[in-house]
Amino acid sequence: MIGVFGVIPGDDAPSEGAPMTSTFAPRGDHDAVETGTDFAPLFDANGLIVAIATDAGSGEVLMVAYMNAEALARTIETGQAWFWSRSRKKLWRKGEESGNTLTVTELRVDCDQDALLLKVRLAGDGVACHRGYRSCFYRSVPLGRVAGSGNELVFDRAMPHRPPATAGSAD
């Protein structure tokens, strides 16, 4: 069962599935939020909270995405990772097209409750990134040099990767 969510009056483009408020606990003061047991997630001005998905086995960071209140509620209630797609402006069950669903084994929240951490089991062919890589973090930035337009990214050649022909499939 999915909880009931309201929409902020005057929101210029409220669409079904993009509620801006939630039925989660109201935010208390700083100490209460950081030391208490009330789950009072802080959504930003766009109604979103950042969510980091890590592999439940290896701990590897797989991807970063955003949830609105409804995506978070669905994730809690179903144990499957739901997000809000900022580019497509819609609720999105990760893997609904690719088969690379994320089963959440643990959901954590940080001290000030404005970031979520999902420990997940990745289904399908073990690829979390729509570019065909196991993790979205398949490139590194060299350190110890002057920062600027000359910084060249280095690909992680050891990361499991699906053949390029299907790497661009949408999800």
Added chain:
Amino acid sequence: MIGVFGVIPGDDAPSEGAPMTSTFAPRGDHDAVETGTDFAPLFDANGLIVAIATDAGSGEVLMVAYMNAEALARTIETGQAWFWSRSRKKLWRKGEESGNTLTVTELRVDCDQDALLLKVRLAGDGVACHRGYRSCFYRSVPLGRVAGSGNELVFDRAMPHRPPATAGSAD
């Protein structure tokens, strides 16, 4: 040496240390950003990019913070983690007060270059969170129940934690 940064004309409150533009590579098209070697980080409307710090040894997610272009440049150039403090509105070298500095062993960027991953070695007493816990993610949200105000967070009693008397020290 720290690179040179501009400020968007008309920014209502440009302050030293909070530049909104950078000398990183310009953003190319979607494919170029995701498959190329140009480092072209995407800063949001506030000039920030999310950065996740994980323990270089264990892979544990320690904290989530934000960088502006200057914090990112300083991190690249010094190998120490710099962030932009949204609450204090200032550049912040993590650990400058607490001693819990983060030495960056690897910096990665995700597919669309709007999130950063830092693999770090944590100095001092091994505590990343200002609340005295090793990680900011010291509480979990129970799954498989109706989402809402009744969700009670569960503390990770096994997480290393500094005595409460000093847990609130600022950083």
